[in-house]
Amino acid sequence: MKQIKVNQKCSGCGLCIMNSSYLEEDLEGNAVPVPGLAIKEGDLEAVKKLVSECPEKALQIKETGVAAKPGIAGIQDIIADLNKKCNQLSVKQITSSDVRFNVKDYPLAIPHSNKEYCREYTSESSARSAAKEEFNRLCYSESAYRPLLKKVFVEYKVHVLKPFYICQDVPDSFYYEYNEKIRAYLNDAYAEICGLIGNDRIPESWKNFSLYLSEKEWSIEALRNFDDRSDKSGIFTYLKSLPHSSFNDYVEYILYDYDKRYVGEGLFGKSKYIKMWYFYGLNDRINEFIQHLTWAFNYRADEIEEAATNFINSALKSFEEMLKKEFNLKILKLQELVK
Amino acid sequence: MIIEGLAIGALINTVYNLNKAVEMDERALKKYAKAFEQHEEAELLVKRKAEYTDKRLSNVAKKKRAIIQNTVPRFTKVYGQIQKVNVQNKAEKREIILKNSTERLSVLNAISISVKKEFTDKEFVCGLITKGFARTMVMDSEKYLSAANNQMRASNVVYSQAQSIGEIYDAIAGRADRIAKLLMAMNALFVKSITETERVITTNGLDVRRYSEYDKGILMTCVNIAVAMSDIIDVPVVDEDGVLCDSALKMIETGEQYIKQMNSLIES
Numbered sequence: 001m002k003q004i005k006v007n008q009k010c011s012g013c014g015l016c017i018m019n020s021s022y023l024e025e026d027l028e029g030n031a032v033p034v035p036g037l038a039i040k041e042g043d044l045e046a047v048k049k050l051v052s053e054c055p056e057k058a059l060q061i062k063e064t065g066v067a068a069k070p071g072i073a074g075i076q077d078i079i080a081d082l083n084k085k086c087n088q089l090s091v092k093q094i095t096s097s098d099v100r101f102n103v104k105d106y107p108l109a110i111p112h113s114n115k116e117y118c119r120e121y122t123s124e125s126s127a128r129s130a131a132k133e134e135f136n137r138l139c140y141s142e143s144a145y146r147p148l149l150k151k152v153f154v155e156y157k158v159h160v161l162k163p164f165y166i167c168q169d170v171p172d173s174f175y176y177e178y179n180e181k182i183r184a185y186l187n188d189a190y191a192e193i194c195g196l197i198g199n200d201r202i203p204e205s206w207k208n209f210s211l212y213l214s215e216k217e218w219s220i221e222a223l224r225n226f227d228d229r230s231d232k233s234g235i236f237t238y239l240k241s242l243p244h245s246s247f248n249d250y251v252e253y254i255l256y257d258y259d260k261r262y263v264g265e266g267l268f269g270k271s272k273y274i275k276m277w278y279f280y281g282l283n284d285r286i287n288e289f290i291q292h293l294t295w296a297f298n299y300r301a302d303e304i305e306e307a308a309t310n311f312i313n314s315a316l317k318s319f320e321e322m323l324k325k326e327f328n329l330k331i332l333k334l335q336e337l338v339k
Numbered sequence: 340m341i342i343e344g345l346a347i348g349a350l351i352n353t354v355y356n357l358n359k360a361v362e363m364d365e366r367a368l369k370k371y372a373k374a375f376e377q378h379e380e381a382e383l384l385v386k387r388k389a390e391y392t393d394k395r396l397s398n399v400a401k402k403k404r405a406i407i408q409n410t411v412p413r414f415t416k417v418y419g420q421i422q423k424v425n426v427q428n429k430a431e432k433r434e435i436i437l438k439n440s441t442e443r444l445s446v447l448n449a450i451s452i453s454v455k456k457e458f459t460d461k462e463f464v465c466g467l468i469t470k471g472f473a474r475t476m477v478m479d480s481e482k483y484l485s486a487a488n489n490q491m492r493a494s495n496v497v498y499s500q501a502q503s504i505g506e507i508y509d510a511i512a513g514r515a516d517r518i519a520k521l522l523m524a525m526n527a528l529f530v531k532s533i534t535e536t537e538r539v540i541t542t543n544g545l546d547v548r549r550y551s552e553y554d555k556g557i558l559m560t561c562v563n564i565a566v567a568m569s570d571i572i573d574v575p576v577v578d579e580d581g582v583l584c585d586s587a588l589k590m591i592e593t594g595e596q597y598i599k600q601m602n603s604l605i606e607s
Contacts, residue, residue, distance in 0.1 A: 017523065018526075028394060
């Protein structure tokens with residue numbers, strides 16, 4: 001069968017699209033052949049004229065198709081070709097480099113304390129307690145660090161893992177490209193078959209193809225809920241094991257000082273003052289904590305990537321099995337229809 | 340991105356007011372995670388829409404560039420011949436009437452002179468090709484855009500709803516597609532007309548006395564289409580800040596009406 005091919009020289013002027021139903025526009029505005037359309041005999045001269053009028057000489061008529069014989073005999077060639085394509089079909093497994101976890105891509109929000117330099121403590125011990133409590137509240141308590149970890153995992157999930165757990169027929173899905181591949185095979189086969197035996201033997205619905213894993217598949221669910229691993233990632237445990245990263249190590253370096261505040265006059269007219277204590281250097285300790293947390297993320301990056309890779313490869317394996325099975329069913333259906 | 344103002348407008352400024360005094364139990368953490376995920380999804384959606392819109396704007400630039408590089412030079416050559424037919428036989432009352440078209444063809448004329456200039460996508464999309472023949476003028480507009488961007492950053496433009504931004508991008512992409520479709524249709528018509536005019540001139544030569552009324556009509560139609568094309572070629576999709584140009588809408592509607600009329604004339 002003859003089909004139009006468009007090469008890289010296409011400038012997207014659209015002349016051929018306006019003058020022919022064999023071409024359509026892609027997302028970039030360039031001309032692309034309409035999938036699964038073979039040039040009819042009666043249209044050949046018009047298509048040749050179209051090809052000659054392309055200002056960029058980007059169009060060609062090419063002999064495609066696999067049938068070596070006319071009629072039903074040729075269809076056996078098409079079926080054999082489809083079987084070959086089905087056997088060669090494979091879904092490539094990924095490696096951890098395909099799902100890189102780089103904590104620098106997900107900046108950790110640095111908490112900030114407004115209580116530094118607040119002269120509101122009447123003793124050094126109360127200032128110390130307040131400083132420790134503030135550091136715990138912002139960094140070291142569960143309610144502080146768990147959301148920080150969760151945020152990074154959610155961002156990683158949405159930005160890197162999402163294509164692998166989208167189970168709809170949309171370009172964002174990783175599995176979309178494989179569906180498109182099979183659709184192209186079926187479209188071309190259908191076009192060639194119609195050229196050999198006419199349009200009425202094989203229903204148009206035969207070339208439809210859309211196959212995705214179920215959202216309930218365990219690997220898909222694991223990917224969708226990947227951020228649940230933030231609690232089990234061992235990141236905070238690792239942080240605490242680092243030298244000089246225990247709670248006391250951080251708060252030890254918070255600094256304290258006092259100002260004298262005038263409170264009135266004493267019995268003999270002498271001015272009275274009290275010491276008002278404050279702490280400072282807390283925000284520097286917070287920055288240090290965040291830096292250590294970043295190191296901890298980096299340390300655990302390999303494990304995070306490995307977990308993601310395992311889930312994804314399991315999903316891909318299931319997907320490959322289903323894909324081959326469904327493709328094979330299409331070929332069997334075709335064999336039945338042409339008997 | 341072609342229009343940087345659009346990219347800045349895509350920033351969603353969300354402040355998470357996380358009350359750290361509240362105990363972060365499992366339920367609270369789950370809620371936080373869901374809220375954050377929705378935020379990320381919204382940002383991703385906006386990013387995808389921005390990329391898509393950029394592609395559709397590039398498509399408009401592509402169509403205009405193709406017309407300028409391929410069709411306009413052909414017309415320039417044919418127009419020269421039409422003028423020869425007209426000028427040579429000026430004494431004859433039967434000259435082809437070309438008055439009022441010369442001025443309106445100045446856009447195409449100027450484009451054809453500077454056809455070697457590489458127009459940027461931004462110039463095509465913002466309707467700057469007639470304004471930017473002088474390189475310095477183009478640079479000025481780029482400086483202006485950069486200043487506008489700085490101002491937007493400083494004022495911290497906030498979009499409260501990702502959906503609103505999405506709607507803006509959808510509107511821009513829709514307008515771009517409408518203009519691209521119009522340009523394709525105009526170009527196809529223009530090329531057809533130029534080919535027919537070339538045939539007529541080759542057949543009849545430069546002596547206007549050899550031209551039937553029908554032949555003259557073909558030449559005049561070619562010039563009329565060129566005039567329409569010179570109005571449409573510089574229709575902007577958005578201005579330099581990425582805002583849809585309402586003034587262009589009338590021109591687009593006129594162009595679409597023109598195509599409809601010409602196509603029904605051809606069919607009849």
